[in-house]
Amino acid sequence: MAHIAYYRVSTLGQSITAQREALLKEVGQEGFLKEYQDEGVSGGVAAMSRPGFRQMSESIRAGDTLYVYAIDRLGRDAIDVQSTVGDLIKRSVTVYILGLGPIAKGVGELIVAVLAQVAKMEKDRINERAQDGRAAARDSMAKTGKTHRGKDRLGGRAHKVLPAELKGWRAANGKDGKPASISETAKHFDVSEATVKRYTSTSASA
Structure with missing residues (x-):
């Protein structure tokens, strides 16, 4: 003892x-x-x-x-x-x-x-906040096309982006004959700018 x-x-x-x-x-x-x-x-x-x-x-x-x-x-x-x-x-x-x-x-x-x-009360409170957050995101998505946190999609991991898909989006969403910027593309696909640069390099392929 x-x-x-x-x-x-x-x-x-x-x-x-x-x-x-x-x-x-x-x-x-x-x-x-x-x-x-x-x-x-x-x-x-x-x-x-x-x-x-x-x-x-x-x-x-x-x-x-x-x-x-x-x-x-x-x-x-x-x-x-x-x-x-x-x-x-x-x-x-x-x-x-x-x-x-x-x-x-x-x-x-x-x-x-x-x-x-x-502990149960705390766990319930955490779950309630998470549910409220998801509801707010869905509501905002329906009204503005973005979540209440400014994201282009609801929770969950983004699908794997193919180089051809990324380059096609850049070309279609550019201005004055120029493709969409690196930062705009990265934000849209929820990937890093380094990934965009790598995918849009001449060596990248679908």
Whole structure:
């Protein structure tokens, strides 16, 4: 039944000292058997994608207690936190969050259930925003021929453009006897200007 600590700071210039000192007050003279940290790692990175956290997760054992400075150290969002805490509790690991106390089987599972609900709400909110965005794009496309973000097509990957198709479009959409510009062509086909130049070179073929 070991005390394990995990720290994370977003930039290399920050120090874990404050987190460590605060958590040491919770365990007293016994201290921590092992300490893990991720320095210069954004909170937007999923817990298991962080080297220090992953190493901790692989070594921690049933009966151990994991100490963290704040709940956001356990994931990039409510969904990730719920998954991380739920997994640790299933492995009979107690998660001690400064200010919240221990989260373990029993009452801790109730806390995880609340986190799960928050995670579901967040996931639903993300899906709702995505649906609203698609609806706005379709509406704008029907009215103006472009999405609300100014694109010429709705989401999804563009089809592969053939050199002959690209050159034909340039010729048909030019002005004053000149083909459409490189930038106009690139924007229309959603490709890079380098691709347009390569396709319109004398060596390019269909």
